[in-house]
Amino acid sequence: xxxHVVNRSPANSRVYEQAxxxxxxxDVLLLIEDGVQGALPQLVRYYAEIEGRLFALREDLxxxxxxxxxxxxxxxVDVDGxxxxxxxxxxxxxxx
Amino acid sequence: xxxxxxLMGAPYSHQASHSALRFARALVARGHRLxxxxxxxxxxxxxxxLAAPPQDEPHLMDAWTDLSREHEVALQVCIAAALRRGLLxxxxxxxxxxxGISVAAPFxxxxxxxxxxxxxxCDRLVTFGP
Amino acid sequence: MHEHDEPLRDLLVILRHAPxxxxxxxxxxxxxxxxxxxxxxxxxxxxxxxxxxxxxxxxPGPLEQKGTAATLEMLxxxxxxxxxxxxxxxxxxxxxADELMLDVTPVSTEAISEALSAHCLVLxx
Numbered sequence: 001x002x003x004h005v006v007n008r009s010p011a012n013s014r015v016y017e018q019a020x021x022x023x024x025x026x027d028v029l030l031l032i033e034d035g036v037q038g039a040l041p042q043l044v045r046y047y048a049e050i051e052g053r054l055f056a057l058r059e060d061l062x063x064x065x066x067x068x069x070x071x072x073x074x075x076x077v078d079v080d081g082x083x084x085x086x087x088x089x090x091x092x093x094x095x096x
Numbered sequence: 097x098x099x100x101x102x103l104m105g106a107p108y109s110h111q112a113s114h115s116a117l118r119f120a121r122a123l124v125a126r127g128h129r130l131x132x133x134x135x136x137x138x139x140x141x142x143x144x145x146l147a148a149p150p151q152d153e154p155h156l157m158d159a160w161t162d163l164s165r166e167h168e169v170a171l172q173v174c175i176a177a178a179l180r181r182g183l184l185x186x187x188x189x190x191x192x193x194x195x196g197i198s199v200a201a202p203f204x205x206x207x208x209x210x211x212x213x214x215x216x217x218c219d220r221l222v223t224f225g226p
Numbered sequence: 227m228h229e230h231d232e233p234l235r236d237l238l239v240i241l242r243h244a245p246x247x248x249x250x251x252x253x254x255x256x257x258x259x260x261x262x263x264x265x266x267x268x269x270x271x272x273x274x275x276x277x278x279x280x281x282x283x284x285x286p287g288p289l290e291q292k293g294t295a296a297t298l299e300m301l302x303x304x305x306x307x308x309x310x311x312x313x314x315x316x317x318x319x320x321x322x323a324d325e326l327m328l329d330v331t332p333v334s335t336e337a338i339s340e341a342l343s344a345h346c347l348v349l350x351x
Contacts (some may be wrong), residue, residue, distance in 0.1 A: 060115075079118050087220070091224045
């Protein structure tokens with residue numbers, strides 16, 4: 001199981017497509033930095049194919065006033081949870 | 097577990113270095129060992145000892161230095177990327193006839209081989225890009 | 227969980243940027259070459275704009291800045307022979323594999339995720 005990290009919004013970058021094509025059926029994806037915009041209900045559709053395997057970083061949501069505005073299917077984790085995800089995954093691949 | 101971080105974003109311009117530092121602190125707080133942070137691409141700018149951000153803003157170079165001294169984390173800066181971007185330690189400054197020094201300990205200019213070595217011997221390598 | 231009959235290869239370098247417009251491509255190739263020089267088994271995967279790295283007939287950039295074409299010609303000498311290219315990226319740019327400057331293996335999306343699992347370390351540039 002791999003962890004993928006995306007730091008750009010799907011609204012202005014297509015790197016999310018590359019991340020999705022790199023994902024295997026058990027892999028998970030964490031949105032950080034501007035990438036947390038992808039957790040908004042209007043944008044989470046870009047990640048529809050990985051529903052249930054999508055995470056967003058709490059601190060970056062908070063900084064942007066987006067905490068509480070995430071789509072329900074997105075799992076919010078803090079930086080400690082981010083570290084946990086990297087422990088559980090065999091390796092982490094960053095898409096920026 | 098033994099971790100390494102590859103950082104490729106410059107401080108201030110992008111969030112990468114801030115995210116990397118936050119992650120680094122969290123992983124040592126969880127009891128992991130952070131072997132090294134390898135600075136490549138614009139990440140080399142984190143090593144600049146001449147950075148002078150305002151008092152009320154984060155000082156990335158100081159923060160990396162504190163992390164390094166407190167937890168014995170190696171701060172390895174790709175020499176090729178650094179020289180091109182004006183990040184020179186005392187030795188390189190002398191070698192290139194420059195009258196300023198922009199990199200000092202605990203940051204060390206090293207080759208890309210160190211990155212490959214870290215990737216091989218650490219359990220986890222996490223990249224933060226701009 | 228992907229089953230592997232073969233042992234994992236050491237390093238997969240994913241190249242996502244085109245030549246000249248930024249330093250990413252060169253910096254990614256440098257990392258790949260260093261790993262190969264250290265005796266590691268290295269594969270390259272060209273995704274997105276990265277496929278432009280393989281266009282034939284490239285020249286230098288402004289100020290005679292060297293491109294990456296010469297470095298790519300050296301890959302074989304460093305025993306980097308596994309060159310994967312995202313088939314969708316190729317067709318999105320209207321390119322076919324046989325036009326490119328090196329022998330490459332076009333791969334499907336599924337094969338891309340398998341490639342990530344088949345290497346101990348993955349670096350993206």
